[in-house]
Amino acid sequence: MMDGKRTVEKRKNKRYKAVHGSYAAINHTSRKMGPIIDISMGGLAFKYTDAGSVDPGKEPLEEKTISLSNLGYYVGNIPFKTISEKQISTIPSFTFGSMKIKIKQIQFKGLDFKQMIDLDHFVRNNVSEKVEKLSHDDKS
Numbered sequence: 001m002m003d004g005k006r007t008v009e010k011r012k013n014k015r016y017k018a019v020h021g022s023y024a025a026i027n028h029t030s031r032k033m034g035p036i037i038d039i040s041m042g043g044l045a046f047k048y049t050d051a052g053s054v055d056p057g058k059e060p061l062e063e064k065t066i067s068l069s070n071l072g073y074y075v076g077n078i079p080f081k082t083i084s085e086k087q088i089s090t091i092p093s094f095t096f097g098s099m100k101i102k103i104k105q106i107q108f109k110g111l112d113f114k115q116m117i118d119l120d121h122f123v124r125n126n127v128s129e130k131v132e133k134l135s136h137d138d139k140s
Contacts, residue, residue: 015039045105085102
């Protein structure tokens with residue numbers, strides 16, 4: 001009997017752990033910026049601190065593009081769609097009362113040839129190791 005928690009791997013591209021110092025930022029004016037957790041040619045996951053809106057009446061910017069950087073490497077204006085965004089913890093803040101730590105997972109969409117080449121170069125030079133899928137068959 002199945003426990004109902006079986007997941008089907010939907011990714012077409014292998015995910016890799018990003019090296020320390022690899023960052024992602026939404027748009028050029030967004031405050032959603034943080035370290036990349038893992039990345040592939042199909043998308044990425046990154047962690048950021050959400051302190052809430054400074055101006056609650058102001059409309060949030062539409063999230064259309066993301067930029068990636070690490071020392072010596074930069075890829076900008078990559079179109080994407082959000083796959084998931086979830087809060088993983090809350091930390092106290094003197095300025096904002098509390099801030100939420102979130103993980104955002106995105107899928108790259110509609111990349112042109114230059115963006116694909118630049119992204120491939122970024123991935124090849126800014127990952128440490130492949131993220132392995134855990135298996136119940138492992139005999140470690």
